[in-house]
Amino acid sequence: MEDYPQQKGALVTVVAVEESHVVVADADSVRYRARAILSRASIEAEPLKPGDVLIVNHVNPVDGLTVVERLTTMGHRDGSQYELFDYQLASKSEPA
Numbered sequence: 001m002e003d004y005p006q007q008k009g010a011l012v013t014v015v016a017v018e019e020s021h022v023v024v025a026d027a028d029s030v031r032y033r034a035r036a037i038l039s040r041a042s043i044e045a046e047p048l049k050p051g052d053v054l055i056v057n058h059v060n061p062v063d064g065l066t067v068v069e070r071l072t073t074m075g076h077r078d079g080s081q082y083e084l085f086d087y088q089l090a091s092k093s094e095p096a
Helices: none
Strands: 011-017 022-025 031-038 053-060 065-071 075-088
Touching: 022 075, 053 075
Parallel strands: none
Antiparallel strands: 011 022, 011 053, 022 031, 031 075, 053 065, 065 075
16 A cells, blocks of 8 residues: 555545556645545445545544545535545656
8 A cells, every 4th residue: 555645524526447457646736536435425426536535534544545526616525424545655757
């Protein structure tokens, strides 16, 4: 497992959505590829899409799990929560 966004309240932006992964970028433009699933609390949430901004709600470094929530265009939480895990550093040169 590579390093990943570990600070509660940190913002990440969805850069790309792949078949089984998403690519997110942190505030320093470091890109990570991670598996993403809907949190049990958000069964009816829409899938993630490029441009979505997520806020880190909880980090479990033991499991390498990050719980994030989508923000609206006004910066408010929309209630859609996702679990990101199996992080790997992603190259900036990879297609987005």
